[in-house]
Amino acid sequence: MVTKAIGQEIEAYCGKCKNETIHLITAMQGAQIDKVMCKICMSYHKFRAGTSAVPVIRKQKTVSKPTKGSSMKTRRTKTAKLLEAADIDSAINYKMSSTYEVDEAINHKTFGLGIVKDVVDDQKINVLFEDGERLLVQNR
Numbered sequence: 001m002v003t004k005a006i007g008q009e010i011e012a013y014c015g016k017c018k019n020e021t022i023h024l025i026t027a028m029q030g031a032q033i034d035k036v037m038c039k040i041c042m043s044y045h046k047f048r049a050g051t052s053a054v055p056v057i058r059k060q061k062t063v064s065k066p067t068k069g070s071s072m073k074t075r076r077t078k079t080a081k082l083l084e085a086a087d088i089d090s091a092i093n094y095k096m097s098s099t100y101e102v103d104e105a106i107n108h109k110t111f112g113l114g115i116v117k118d119v120v121d122d123q124k125i126n127v128l129f130e131d132g133e134r135l136l137v138q139n140r
């Protein structure tokens with residue numbers, strides 16, 4: 001390999017030309033080329049090796065593997081999944097005086113979002129909330 005020196009020509013990537021062009025070495029730092037001048041657009045910039053030597057395209061993209069978010073989702077409880085599947089938008093605000101049906105999504109002031117699991121009898125329903133099942137009254 002030929003030792004590089006100031007004034008020599010070298011192929012390098014030029015950010016302005018967005019291409020590999022012939023550059024003149026204008027500054028060295030030890031054995032490393034520091035600055036070069038593009039012979040096409042005459043601009044000076046830090047030396048960056050051409051694609052043939054060191055890949056210019058950065059490969060950092062692999063770091064952002066979004067596995068964390070998806071694994072979090074699979075770890076969710078069955079209840080949470082059920083609640084997610086429920087039609088949250090149509091959740092009715094829970095009122096003792098109303099009557100409910102199985103699979104109806106309700107919104108409880110204290111317990112939050114729930115799904116009617118069972119209609120126990122005319123006046124009782126079993127509702128699955130995120131923290132567990134609760135017996136609520138209906139039709140009172």
Ligand SMILES: [Zn+2]
Nearest residue numbers: 014017038041
């Ligand atoms: Zn250039």
